[in-house]
Amino acid sequence: MDTGKLTKVKLVAYKKPDFTDKVGDYDVLINPEKYSDKSELKYSTNSSPVGSSAETVKFRGAGSNIFNMDFFFDSTGVITDEPVDRQIDKLKALIYSYNGDIHEPNYIKIIWGTQSLFEGRLKSWDVQIIMMDLDGTPIRAEVKAAFVRSVSVKKKALEERRNSSDLTHIRMVKAGDTLPAMCFKIYGESRYFIQVAEYNGLDHIRSISPGDQLIFPPLI
Structure with a gap:
């Protein structure tokens, strides 16, 4: 629900990969x-x-998840005069500097209002000065930051367990669903549709x- 109140993007830093042991936070200027x-x-x-014009590709798994966000800084006095x-x-x-307690950069959570936009770590940092004073002092800048998603071992194991074919799954049929396709989503193969049909007492x-x-x- 839109409350009409402006909320700023907040970056929260943590020491641990499960995003606990808070280090500090930062509210963006703009x-x-x-x-x-x-x-x-x-x-x-x-x-x-x-001579073949096409290649056969086989799925190996999920790749990287990259989150990009630009941060703006201004010291013209319109918002702040801090350099x-x-x-x-x-x-x-x-978000960038080495944390001596963990011997690596912090884990970062990006929050906007009630939404947790991303959890991960900084991958790249690109500072661009876009306005300078007469003496060359930067008065407006933009930082282009890229973050790579980071999931704790415990959370990843829990997600994999939830999706495991070793568990019983209950699914509601949606328009366009077929039994072989639903089996493929759960088991990774469609050939189990006969067993599933028999288990559910389906004639066809x-x-x-x-x-x-x-x-x-x-699966047994």
Whole structure:
């Protein structure tokens, strides 16, 4: 719900990979106009016959998840007269600099209001001076930052456990669903549709309709 109150993007730094043991936080001076969240999938390529125009690719797993956000700094007096380099140093100390307690940079959570936009670590940092005073002093700058997602071992294990084919899954049929396709999503293979049909007492694999609940038992 829109409360009409301006909230600033906040970056919170932590020592531990499960985003505990807070180090500090930073409220941006100017909220960004946009941000991007890019995810990739990894595939391996099989050799194709000579003369073939296409290659066979096999899914290997999830790739990197990169979050990009630009930060703006201004010391013209419109918002603040604190020197730009000092503003940048405050943010840099939190998200870029080496933390001697953990012997590496901090873990960062990016929050905007009630939304947790991203959890990860800084990957790259690019400072661009876009306005200078007559003596060359920076008075307006932009920092382009890229973050890579970081998931704690405990959280990753929990997510993998939830998606494991060793567990019983209950799914509601949606429009366009087929039993083989649903089996593929859960087991990674569609060939178990006969066993699932028998387990659910279906006369035919097409005997499913939107709204039906199906049980997908653990693989034996």
